[in-house]
Amino acid sequence: MIRFEEVSVTYDGAHEPVLRSVDLTIQEGELCLLVGESGVGKSTLLGAVSGLVPHFTGGTLSGRVTVGGRDTRTHKPRELADLVGTVGQDPLAHFVTDTVEDELAYGMESLGMPADVMRRRVEETLDLLGLAELRDRPVASLSGGQRQRVAIGSVLTVHPRVLVLDEPTSALDPAAAEEVLAVLQRLVHDLGTTVLMAEHRLERVVQYADQVVLLPGPGAAPVVGEPAEVMAVSQVAPPVVRLGRLAGWSPLPLSVRDARRRASGLRERLAQCTADPLPAAPEAGRAVAESSGLCVRRGRIQALRGVDVAVRPGEVVAVMGRNGAGKSTLLGSFAGLHAPGGGSVRVGDAVPHRTRPQQLVRRVGLVPQEPRDLLYADTVAAECAAADADAQVPPGTCRALVDDLLPGVAGRAHPRDLSEGQRLSLALAIVLTARPPLILLDEPTRGLDYAAKSRLVAQLRALAGGGHAVVLATHDVELAAEVAHRVVIMAEGEIVADAPTAEVVVSSPAFAPQVAKVLQPQPWLTVTQVACVLGESQ
Amino acid sequence: MHVHAGAWWLWALGLATAASRTGNPLLLALLVAVAGYVVVVCRTDAPWSRSYGAFLKLGIAVVVIRLVFAIALGSPVPGTHVLLTLPRIPLPHWAQGVRIGGPVTAEGLVFAAYDGVRLAALLSCVGAANALAHPARLLKSLPGALYEAGVAVVVAMTFAPNLVADVQRLCAARRLRGRADTGITALLQVGLPVLEGALERSVALAAAMDARGYGRTAEVPCAVRRLTAALTMGGLLGVCAGTYGLLAAEGAGLGLPVLLLGVTASLAGLWLGGRRSIRTRYRPDRWGARAWLVSGSGVAVGALTIWAAALDPRALTPPAVPLTAPVLPLWPAGALLVGLVPALLPRGDAR
Numbered sequence: 001m002i003r004f005e006e007v008s009v010t011y012d013g014a015h016e017p018v019l020r021s022v023d024l025t026i027q028e029g030e031l032c033l034l035v036g037e038s039g040v041g042k043s044t045l046l047g048a049v050s051g052l053v054p055h056f057t058g059g060t061l062s063g064r065v066t067v068g069g070r071d072t073r074t075h076k077p078r079e080l081a082d083l084v085g086t087v088g089q090d091p092l093a094h095f096v097t098d099t100v101e102d103e104l105a106y107g108m109e110s111l112g113m114p115a116d117v118m119r120r121r122v123e124e125t126l127d128l129l130g131l132a133e134l135r136d137r138p139v140a141s142l143s144g145g146q147r148q149r150v151a152i153g154s155v156l157t158v159h160p161r162v163l164v165l166d167e168p169t170s171a172l173d174p175a176a177a178e179e180v181l182a183v184l185q186r187l188v189h190d191l192g193t194t195v196l197m198a199e200h201r202l203e204r205v206v207q208y209a210d211q212v213v214l215l216p217g218p219g220a221a222p223v224v225g226e227p228a229e230v231m232a233v234s235q236v237a238p239p240v241v242r243l244g245r246l247a248g249w250s251p252l253p254l255s256v257r258d259a260r261r262r263a264s265g266l267r268e269r270l271a272q273c274t275a276d277p278l279p280a281a282p283e284a285g286r287a288v289a290e291s292s293g294l295c296v297r298r299g300r301i302q303a304l305r306g307v308d309v310a311v312r313p314g315e316v317v318a319v320m321g322r323n324g325a326g327k328s329t330l331l332g333s334f335a336g337l338h339a340p341g342g343g344s345v346r347v348g349d350a351v352p353h354r355t356r357p358q359q360l361v362r363r364v365g366l367v368p369q370e371p372r373d374l375l376y377a378d379t380v381a382a383e384c385a386a387a388d389a390d391a392q393v394p395p396g397t398c399r400a401l402v403d404d405l406l407p408g409v410a411g412r413a414h415p416r417d418l419s420e421g422q423r424l425s426l427a428l429a430i431v432l433t434a435r436p437p438l439i440l441l442d443e444p445t446r447g448l449d450y451a452a453k454s455r456l457v458a459q460l461r462a463l464a465g466g467g468h469a470v471v472l473a474t475h476d477v478e479l480a481a482e483v484a485h486r487v488v489i490m491a492e493g494e495i496v497a498d499a500p501t502a503e504v505v506v507s508s509p510a511f512a513p514q515v516a517k518v519l520q521p522q523p524w525l526t527v528t529q530v531a532c533v534l535g536e537s538q
Numbered sequence: 539m540h541v542h543a544g545a546w547w548l549w550a551l552g553l554a555t556a557a558s559r560t561g562n563p564l565l566l567a568l569l570v571a572v573a574g575y576v577v578v579v580c581r582t583d584a585p586w587s588r589s590y591g592a593f594l595k596l597g598i599a600v601v602v603i604r605l606v607f608a609i610a611l612g613s614p615v616p617g618t619h620v621l622l623t624l625p626r627i628p629l630p631h632w633a634q635g636v637r638i639g640g641p642v643t644a645e646g647l648v649f650a651a652y653d654g655v656r657l658a659a660l661l662s663c664v665g666a667a668n669a670l671a672h673p674a675r676l677l678k679s680l681p682g683a684l685y686e687a688g689v690a691v692v693v694a695m696t697f698a699p700n701l702v703a704d705v706q707r708l709c710a711a712r713r714l715r716g717r718a719d720t721g722i723t724a725l726l727q728v729g730l731p732v733l734e735g736a737l738e739r740s741v742a743l744a745a746a747m748d749a750r751g752y753g754r755t756a757e758v759p760c761a762v763r764r765l766t767a768a769l770t771m772g773g774l775l776g777v778c779a780g781t782y783g784l785l786a787a788e789g790a791g792l793g794l795p796v797l798l799l800g801v802t803a804s805l806a807g808l809w810l811g812g813r814r815s816i817r818t819r820y821r822p823d824r825w826g827a828r829a830w831l832v833s834g835s836g837v838a839v840g841a842l843t844i845w846a847a848a849l850d851p852r853a854l855t856p857p858a859v860p861l862t863a864p865v866l867p868l869w870p871a872g873a874l875l876v877g878l879v880p881a882l883l884p885r886g887d888a889r
Binding site for chain 1: 674689693707708712716717718730731739744745747748749751753754756816817818819820821
């Protein structure tokens with residue numbers, strides 16, 4: 001269905017090609033997963049299928065890409081629109097009209113389909129994706145999972161034979177991700193659609209894939225094969241695969257179910273271990289930040305309803321819950337971005353929204369969902385100098401932090417050219433310049449690969465070890481299991497659970513990390529813990 | 539429920555015509571009430587249907603500004619009832635005819651208020667149309683040849699609200715860096731990142747539209763393409779020449795036929811140009827009985843008010859000099875109530 005023959009792509013002004021002599025065949029009706037670290041050319045490869053590379057992005061493509069027999073050299077993206085459906089990373093950027101139903105019809109209108117066919121397909125797609133109740137809703141008012149489903153639906157109505165998706169579940173909470181993946185499963189099974197998708201969160205998708213394409217590095221030849229084979233050699237791997245490697249299982253398990261069936265031996269070995277599997281919780285101290293009965297309204301929505309939470313020094317707290325549950329608002333309230341409508345919030349001895357920003361940076365630092373929002377200057381060095389001036393600390397403080405968190409980044413580099421993970425570290429360094437005792441991170445792992453994520457985990461542990469209190473809002477259960485001492489689960493602006501990580505995540509399947517699901521009822525949560533315990537017992 | 543978007547705009551245009559023909563504050567208040575009532579009854583739950591409130595606030599601001607100007611700069615209306623006298627600021631001789639301060643008369647204030655209320659009523663009519671039928675919905679009824687230009691306009695319109703949201707988000711982010719989040723400097727410093735973000739979003743949208751088949755065209759014979767171009771260009775020239783003929787002192791006899799010819803040629807050009815576009819429309823708005831009633835009621839309000847203004851100018855534009863209390867003329871008020879027809883129509887459940 002999709003053939004790459006000797007394909008190389010070089011962008012204008014780049015010295016090295018992003019893709020070099022890629023040969024690849026994807027059969028009809030396959031679900032093919034594209035994996036690799038950030039910056040190895042995953043998006044470029046996806047763009048080459050839909051023709052956006054090079055017709056829209058510029059650059060030079062040599063070799064030949066054919067989709068369903070059509071050569072992308074001679075067919076522009078719009079001439080492939082009836083064959084290839086593309087959904088990018090941000091569904092909002094994809095929407096042209098303003099209501100769900102019009103959005104579903106848009107692609108068909110462009111292709112000039114007859115009115116009765118359009119009507120029938122819109123109804124079918126509404127049912128297929130479970131969007132029937134949302135048909136008249138404006139797209140701006142939908143939740144993340146709903147948006148992603150509408151975006152997929154909007155390309156499905158033209159009945160494309162190929163669907164290309166760039167990180168369809170990265171921004172979604174676990175339940176919404178399940179929704180989207182269930183839809184993709186149905187498409188592949190019932191309609192025979194060929195699906196090609198890139199995704200960092202392998203733990204969510206790898207078990208559904210028929211074929212995995214691994215890009216080991218920029219310009220390196222791709223490794224193609226069965227998921228289990230490729231996972232055996234892959235740098236990037238989900239926890240269940242890493243657990244399989246640790247326990248020496250072959251073939252490697254890809255799903256929790258596979259792993260559980262083989263885990264009885266491992267469970268027996270672990271049952272003899274007595275080491276305390278939980279990360280040591282810090283001893284109780286005076287809370288760094290506290291809210292009681294906190295209520296916040298944002299526009300017409302009551303975002304927080306009576307939230308009581310306290311964070312102590314040296315503690316890492318993960319705030320979880322579905323999109324729109326009030327996680328970001330809670331973090332924003334601690335950083336003084338939202339004035340409380342009721343109740344109180346306190347950071348140190350200050351009331352955040354009444355404190356001048358200059359004083360507040362010494363008490364609390366927030367890295368927003370889009371770290372880029374914190375960066376204004378056009379070089380890393382200028383950004384550091386500005387951060388030193390803002391925090392009124394000796395020049396060089398921020399640069400030292402950057403060197404620590406982000407070794408090897410030149411001062412001349414433009415913040416926009418950094419990778420997602422590097423930008424996050426830069427924003428974190430800027431926030432840390434004023435040495436605030438409370439650090440807040442909003443969705444820090446969105447778009448991060450496993451390597452960047454493990455660096456972030458190490459950074460957060462070091463911060464907590466140094467006595468900082470860290471609060472992160474996240475959908476990433478694996479990250480929460482890895483670093484958090486405590487998990488707070490929110491729903492509809494209220495706290496529904498607030499307890500040590502092991503207790504919360506094990507008791508609810510949606511928030512349980514893979515290792516916990518495999519080793520249930522034993523209390524281990526991460527591969528690192530298991531490795532540690534096995535190492536000690538030998 | 540979904541009446542043709544064009545019908546709502548015609549209805550609002552009729553009401554606006556009525557508003558422009560009267561200065562009677564009682565009639566104008568009645569008109570705003572009629573428009574407001576229809577909006578409340580007929581609007582959907584789409585995000586833009588909340589825009590009516592914003593237009594009303596804008597109207598109030600217009601009245602206030604008009605009054606402030608009348609107080610500060612004086613009024614051209616001669617008046618005898620002096621309410622207060624502000625100290626006059628002497629101006630150099632080249633600013634003759636402008637005065638700042640001086641006596642404030644009741645007549646001047648009343649005249650300014652009437653004027654302001656009329657503008658506010660016009661704004662409320664535009665707001666009502668906007669709340670009931672988003673301009674983007676009019677796009678569905680554009681001829682095929684104009685569709686692509688129409689999309690550009692709609693994308694530009696969604697650009698503004700996104701820009702405002704970006705500015706708010708980035709100003710909040712400034713606070714996180716320990717800088718002031720209000721003031722001119724803050725706005726200037728976030729300017730570049732905001733523009734960068736907007737540009738990136740536009741590029742992403744353009745890529746998505748391209749990948750979804752925007753701009754696919756049908757093969758059209760060369761002769762048809764040339765004919766289209768000739769008809770459109772010739773038609774537009776004809777329209778220009780005809781309009782000039784109608785307005786200029788000489789050649790008025792030729793003006794009308796040339797104008798008509800130009801309009802016909804342009805329409806033919808548009809129709810031919812539409813053949814290049816292969817686009818079809820999903821559930822287009824239909825012009826049904828409800829649309830006739832809605833647009834008809836608006837046109838009736840406009841026509842009746844124009845007629846009433848010709849019959850009884852004093853009742854519809856009560857003079858500010860001498861001061862008199864405005865009275866509500868009965869039958870023009872009744873004519874305005876015709877504008878309520880859309881609110882009385884039974885609500886259909888399907889669109």
